[in-house]
Amino acid sequence: MHIDLSGRTALVTGSTSGIGQAIATSFARAGARVLVNGRDEKRTREAADRIREETGNRDVQAMAADVATAEGAQAITVVEPDVDILVNNTGIFAAKPVFEIPDEEWRRFFEVNVLSGVRLARFYIPRMAERGWGRVIFISSDSSVLPPTEMVHYGMTKTAQLAVSRGMAQSVAGSGVTVNCVLPGPTLTPGVEEFITDLMGDEVPFSEAERRFMTEERPTSLLGRLIRPEEVANLVLYVGSELSAATNGAALRADGGVIPTIIP
Ligand SMILES: NC(=O)c1ccc[n+]([C@@H]2O[C@H](COP(=O)([O-])OP(=O)(O)OC[C@H]3O[C@@H](n4cnc5c(N)ncnc54)[C@H](OP(=O)(O)O)[C@@H]3O)[C@@H](O)[C@H]2O)c1
Known part of the structure; x- marks a missing residue:
């Protein structure tokens, strides 16, 4: 499978670290012009520099703005009215x-988790539809279908993303624009590493803490280890490409099999 995104512009919100950074990196590697986003100017610039250096793609640009606010979203859309x-x-x-x-x-x-995406999608999707092509991907979570007891509010936002993306896909049916959700499962990002270290204690080597976390806290995982951000990015890259035209209004899992049902 050959994925070539040259000539395409991709905006990845929250891409200064974790899954977002891996997604921005994979798009840059596939030749897209990539807009890297985070709240802080310096952190965002440094992330863009890292991705440029790692991929050799010079068309990687920092776009600092707080997308959880209407002003932040507008700041991006004014500078980049078409992605x-x-x-x-x-x-x-x-x-x-x-x-x-x-x-x-x-x-x-x-x-932060829902309205940020709604605002940007509301602005960009009609413009994509006018041009006859576009890809919108909401990064949801296994928590969208397995509400975590310890963070019900988080689960609520991740379920909401499924409804929003399906509804938006239906609203531009036949336009060449697809809107999908990708559901990562437990993924090794800096925040998750810290969370597991706090839970298991820092005297345990991280590989052992990871093994225990997966066995004790995520027993339904078929993968049996934390997902690597690049493994989520691989699916997002496919969904963001020309090749995925028949995948629309869907909830796609990169969850390591942690959701114990056949359909998400
Ligand atoms: N990690 C997992 O196990 C996991 C599992 C399932 C789903 N997910 C989902 O995957 C997505 C990414 O998670 P992650 O673990 O990779 O997160 P992360 O490492 O904490 O990264 C979050 C990113 O969002 C940025 N950010 C936070 N608030 C922002 C705002 N208001 N405006 C702009 N950028 C903002 C941060 O940048 P700055 O701090 O530089 O602003 C950072 O780049 C999330 O939607 C999460 O729910 C994660």
Whole structure:
């Protein structure tokens, strides 16, 4: 399978680290012009520099803005009114007992994890449809179908993304634009590494902590280890390419088999 994204512009939100950075890197490697996004100017510039250096693609640009705000989203759309591929990856998570989550926290999770993607998709999708081609990918989670008891508010946002992306796909049916969700499972990002180290204690080597975490906390995983960000990026790259035209309005798993059902 040969994926060539030259001539395409891809915006990947939250791409200064973790899964977003891996996705931006894979798009850059496939020849796309890539817009790297994070909240902080310096961090975003450094991430763009890293990706440029790693892939040899000079067309990687930093686009710092807080996409969880209307102003942040607008700042991007004013500078870049047309992108061909939009990956709504920005997302936050934090454990909190459901009966202790205050209104502001429900709203914050909704703003960062859902509305950020809604605003950008609402702007870009009609323009993609006019041009007859586009790919929009929401990075959801296994938590969208397996609500985590320790972070129900996070699960709520990830389920909402499934409804939003399916509804948007239906709204531009037949236009050449596809809108899909990709559902990563537990993935080795800096935040997850810290979370597992805190849980298992830092006297245990990380490989052992990872093994115990998967056995004790994620027993349904068929992969039996944390997913690597590049393994999520591989699926996103395919969905973002010409080759995936028949995949639309779907919830696609890169979850290591952690969701124990045949259909997500
Ligand atoms: N890791 C997992 O196990 C896992 C599993 C399933 C789903 N996911 C989903 O995958 C996505 C990425 O997760 P990750 O673990 O890779 O996260 P991460 O390592 O914490 O990275 C999050 C990224 O989002 C950026 N960000 C946060 N708030 C932002 C905002 N308001 N505006 C712009 N950028 C913002 C951060 O950049 P700055 O800090 O530089 O602003 C960073 O680049 C999330 O949607 C998450 O729900 C992750």
